[in-house]
Amino acid sequence: MxxxxxxxxxxxxxRVLDDPDVIEGYLQxxxxxxxxxRAAAVVRPRSTAEVxxxxxxxxxxxxxxxxxxxxTGLSGGANAVEGCIVLSFESMAEVLEINEAERYAVVRPGIVNDDLRAICAERGLWYPPDPASAxxxxxxxxxxxxxxxxCCVKYGVTRDYVLALEVVNGRGDVVRLGRRTAKGVAGYDLCGLMVGSEGTLGxxxxxxxxxxxxxxxxxTIAGYFDSVVAAGEAVSAVSASGVIPSALELVDRHCLxxxxxxxxxxxxxEANVVLLGRVDTPGHAGEAEARTVLRCFEEAGATWAAVSSDEQEAEALFxxxxxxxxxxxxxxxxxTEDVCVPKALVPEMLARIEKTxxxxxxxxxNIAHAGDGNLHPLLITPIGDEDAKLRAQAAFEDIIADAIELGGTVTGEHGIGLLKRGGLRREVSQGVLEMHRAIKTALDPLGILNPGKVFS
Amino acid sequence: MxxxxxxxxxxxxxRVLDDPDVIEGYLQxxxxxxxxxRAAAVVRPRSTAEVxxxxxxxxxxxxxxxxxxxxTGLSGGANAVEGCIVLSFESMAEVLEINEAERYAVVRPGIVNDDLRAICAERGLWYPPDPASAxxxxxxxxxxxxxxxxCCVKYGVTRDYVLALEVVNGRGDVVRLGRRTAKGVAGYDLCGLMVGSEGTLGxxxxxxxxxxxxxxxxxTIAGYFDSVVAAGEAVSAVSASGVIPSALELVDRHCLxxxxxxxxxxxxxEANVVLLGRVDTPGHAGEAEARTVLRCFEEAGATWAAVSSDEQEAEALFxxxxxxxxxxxxxxxxxTEDVCVPKALVPEMLARIEKTxxxxxxxxxNIAHAGDGNLHPLLITPIGDEDAKLRAQAAFEDIIADAIELGGTVTGEHGIGLLKRGGLRREVSQGVLEMHRAIKTALDPLGILNPGKVFS
Known part of the structure; x- marks a missing residue:
């Protein structure tokens, strides 16, 4: 058959699509x-049994x-490989449970981040992870x-919020990993291992x-700066001040x-570089934190800085x-780059990017989750200019090399996918790559789950 | 040889001890x-190269x-297996770096928790995880x-604080896992996988x-209660109030x-059961939180409750x-039991423990990190009473069964070790156990790392 x-x-x-024109929209x-x-088919399952x-x-x-x-991924992690079945989760988007007492939600994978956040907000609850693609x-x-x-700078990343997963592994078994309790150490953290594994393990x-x-x-504290390096120094100053902002974002002139x-x-x-800080500590303590961030901006040489008293104005900046x-x-x-460096080295990394x-x-x-040291240099080439594309690729590699040299990582939050496989090989040792392969083989012995992603 | x-x-x-009398102190x-x-030898290495x-x-x-x-483990995870080499880390206890700007510390495994905390405190820094064995x-x-x-109830567990590890795996390779940056998603979370793996993977x-x-x-908010169930209801009320306390501990009559x-x-x-709550939100917001916790205690039927104005008195209670x-x-x-149940079911679980x-x-x-739903029923038998020991073992199994029935886990923070291996088999499916075995084989192909712990 x-x-x-x-x-x-x-x-x-x-559930099964095979019209090439329709499939085209699912390939990258x-x-x-x-x-x-090219994919052989796209399947849009409606249940775990169908998966x-x-x-x-x-x-x-x-x-x-x-x-x-x-x-919406930015590393090619969801890109089709030759002859594959693309499993698209758009029809598995239900909220199965919101437990207000225990403060957790059980959802299907296809639910949109902002939709989950809105449903939670109606119940006085908050799902923090907020990628720009939310x-x-x-x-x-x-x-x-x-x-x-x-908000990661204060509240952590997706892994910090994943309590449990239902997963179909490479053998076709359905397993439940993790727990619903606040704590638990029964066995290996297989739930955490699945998070960030880019579909290669289950x-x-x-x-x-x-x-x-x-x-x-x-x-909100906004600051305008003449240079990315001055803004980077403000970021280092905030980090050193002991205040943990609920956001600290950098937007450079090209973006503006x-x-x-x-x-x-x-x-x-108005500005060459905008720095946007937020603090959410309540009451007077929060006011004091906002003043501290403001002082960090000013002392780093902001040409203008203020604590916003106008929520609409602040939202416009964000x-x-x-x-x-x-x-x-x-x-x-x-x-898109996604390097992450030690916070104190944000000015140095931004200076190196300018040189590159x-x-x-x-x-x-440059846009950056600057408070985390997570920078997104965006390399833009005119449409159809192949020379510019080659130059951009060389710049991309230099940025990766600089990030590693500064003790950073090649990807702070976007993942390895296809684009950063070379970066992963540069970042980790042969022994660590061998551990990756051993675990991949252990959980996906047939090698059918998103093969060629993360490592070849 | x-x-x-x-x-x-x-x-x-x-570094190598083989005197049976000396070794005796390292066996459990x-x-x-x-x-x-019996162990064949105890080795006290001083460097990674020696390990x-x-x-x-x-x-x-x-x-x-x-x-x-x-x-100080409570599950037998460090117990010697026949003919083994015990690797004791007492001579590898150095602090290698404290980075104030990035807020991390690099240490050798043998450093005592409280010693690290004290060194951090001198620099205005805090390492939160605070097991009672600290x-x-x-x-x-x-x-x-x-x-x-x-403090887990507000600040999370050890895994939440481990950024990077150096590990010697079962092949004798030294690998560096994790990162020093605030974020990073380069490859699988092998660092997180090592945390809680009880020495079986590296x-x-x-x-x-x-x-x-x-x-x-x-x-500090202290409350006295007539019954563990009333205290459990106070815990559920605090959880439902939206206040996240920085500690919420229960101590029952037998402990007192x-x-x-x-x-x-x-x-x-004074009391049958004492509940000790703490909040650390600064300023007026913190005062309001303390009042909320107090009201939760009172409404659940506390016979006495107060926000302590005396830090010495509060410390005495802790x-x-x-x-x-x-x-x-x-x-x-x-x-020692270590079950963890959904927070709203703490009263139900405590009632079941009384029946058991x-x-x-x-x-x-009973002592409990009640705010996490993490209960430590302590089963005590008179010295030398073998019948009592058998009865306690039956009670131990019943408590495990009740925790699982209530959607909980057999171990919230102590680990599986030897004592909870049966509990793990009851908590997770055959498919999940097979994933454990596959990963163990992948990372420790010779099966030499703490064999027989977590699963046989």
Whole structure:
């Protein structure tokens, strides 16, 4: 029997797509520079049993499976490999339970991050991880990549909120990992191991996330700087002050100009670099923290800085940060970096990025979760300019080398996918890569789960 | 060559102990009920290279290695297996680096928890995980068991603070796992996998822990209750209130009496059950939280409750909590439970424990990290009473069964070791156990690392 026919024999026929024009939309994520290939079929399962049925067919035939959320990834992790089955979770998006007393939610992987956050907010609960893709990206994809976001600097990343998972492993078994209690050490942390494994160790079919009570209102501190290095020094000063901000974001001139060109916000006439800090400690203590952050900005040489008394004005500034990426995409293909360095070395890393941009004659814009030391240099090339693309790729490698030299990592929150496989090899030793391979073989002995991602 | 002679050939001779009387002190942890066997030798390495040399000898000869911190574990995880080499880390206790700007510390595994905390405190930094064994237990042991403690309810467990590890794996390779940056998703979370793996996947030789700024002073709320169930309802009420306390501990009548009998603190004449809450939110917001906790205590039927204005008085109450375990040990062998249940089910679980105590005619005292739902029923049997021991073992199994039935786990923070292996088999599915075995084989193909612990 043909693969598609067999899939239609084990799951309802409407779940299986094989029209090439329809499939085309499922073949890649937002990493425009990463390769992708043709899929044999796309399956949109509606239950764990359907996922299991598909995995069993794939295991029998040794056909690769590429799981996929909303395709907002930036490393090629969801890109199709030749002849694969793409498993798209758009039809598995239910909230199964919100437990207010224990503060957790049980959801299917296809639910969109912002949708979960909105449902939680109605109950006085908060799901913190807030990647910039939150309006579109799914919790399943967030878990597969261990997504970060703006509030990580105070509240941690996706892994810190994943209590339990239901997973279909490479043998087609359904297993439940983790727990629903506040603590638990029964056996290995297989739940944590799945988080960030980019679909290479198991296919996530249900997720239990820890929630927090709704947080107090935030105060916003904005600062304008002449240079990214001065802004980087303000970031180091905040880190050294002992204040843990609830966000600390950097947006550079190139981003401000792109946002202005698109949305006419007038930001780039005011500043070369904008730093946006937030604190959410309640009461007088929060006021004191905001003043400390303000002082850090001023002492680092801000040309203007203020604690915002106007929530709308503050939101507009954060909108500019969120719009930076799509605004830059309008200028041409964007190659996104995601290095993370020690916080004190943010100014040094930003200075090196500027040098790299000049050395390779490449436009590099910067947005950054600066408070975490997580920088997103965005390499932009004019459409169709192949020389510029080669120069950008050389710059990309230099940035990775600099991050590793400064004690950093090649990926803070986007994942390895396809684009950072070389970076992973540079970051970790041969022994660590061998441990990766051994674990991959242990949990996916047939090698059918998202093969070729993270490492080849 | 004999094993001991070969060990003395690869590490300095003074590192290797083989005098049976000396070795005797290295054969078991504090799990008095767990089996242990004779070791062939104890090695006290002083460097990673020495650990690696020992592992290579063990690998060559297929001799088991049992790593050991201070031996304060309560599940038998550090107990010697027949003919093993015990690796004791007392001579590897250095602080290698405290980085104030990035807020991390790099230490050797043998450093005592309280010693690290004291060194951090001198620099305005705080290492949160605070198991009750903190004055004696080592960071290496804490990491191997993913130790919890009093402040977990707000600040999380050991795993949440482990940024990076140096590990000697079962092949004798030295690998560095994790990172020193705030975020990072380069490859699988092998660092997190090592945490809580109880020495079965690798031997930890260096640990990088995340630190926090020194926290604000705490406010203590004490409440006296007539019954554990009423106290359990106060715990549920605090959880539902949205306040996240920085500690919420329960001490029952049996503990209070044992502490009084030892230290004459006069607590047991005042209360049947004491609940100790703490909040550390600064300023007015913290005052409001303390009042909320107080109201929860009062509404659940506290016979007396107050926000302590006297830090010495508050510390005395927490001392009573810390002394409960050693005070009970004076009465006879203690079999320690460590179940964790959903917070709202703490009253139900406490009620079931009371019934179990009556049904098996066994003295069961309770201390609990109640705010996490992590209960420590302590089963005490008179010295030499074998019948009582059998009854206690039956009660132990019933408590495990009840915890699982209530959606809980058999171990919240002590680990599986030897005593909870049956519990693990009851808690997780066959498929999950198979994943454990596959990972164990992948990382320790010769099966020499703490064999027989966690699962057989």
């Amino acid at each position: 043909e693969l598609v026919a067999e899939l239609r024999a084990v799951v309802p026929v409407d 994520d937002h990493a425009e520079w990463a390769e992708y290939a 299991q049925a598909v995995v069993r067919v794939a295991a029998e035939r040794r056909v690769p499976i590429v799981p996929r959320g909303a395709g 309006p579109w990206s799914t919790i399943g994809g967030n878990v597969a990549t261990n997504a970060g976001g703006l 296919i996530i079919t249900e997720i239990t996330v820890r929630l927090r009570p709704t947080r107090p209102p935030e105060r 100009e792109a946002v202005d060109a698109w949305k006419n916000m007038g930001l780039s006439t 909108d500019a940060r969120r719009l930076a990426y799509p605004a830059l995409e309008r200028l041409g293909p964007v190659l 941009a000049a050395a390779h004659d490449t436009l590099i814009a | 004999e094993l001991v002679a070969e060990l003395r050939a690869v590490v300095p001779v003074d 942890d504090h799990a008095e009920w767990a089996e242990y066997a 690696q040399a020992v592992v290579r000898v063990a690998a060559e000869r297929r001799v088991p290695i049992v790593p050991r911190g201070a031996g 004055p004696w237990s080592t960071i290496g042991g804490n990491v191997a068991t993913n130790a919890g403690g009093l 031997i930890i030789t260096e640990i990088t822990v995340r630190l926090r700024p020194t926290r604000p002073p705490e406010r 009496e044992a502490v009084d009998a030892w230290k004459n603190m006069g607590l047991s004449t 001392d009573a909590r810390r002394l409960a375990y050693p005070a009970l040990e004076r009465l006879g062998p203690v079999l 105590a009556a049904a098996h005619d066994t003295l069961i005292a």
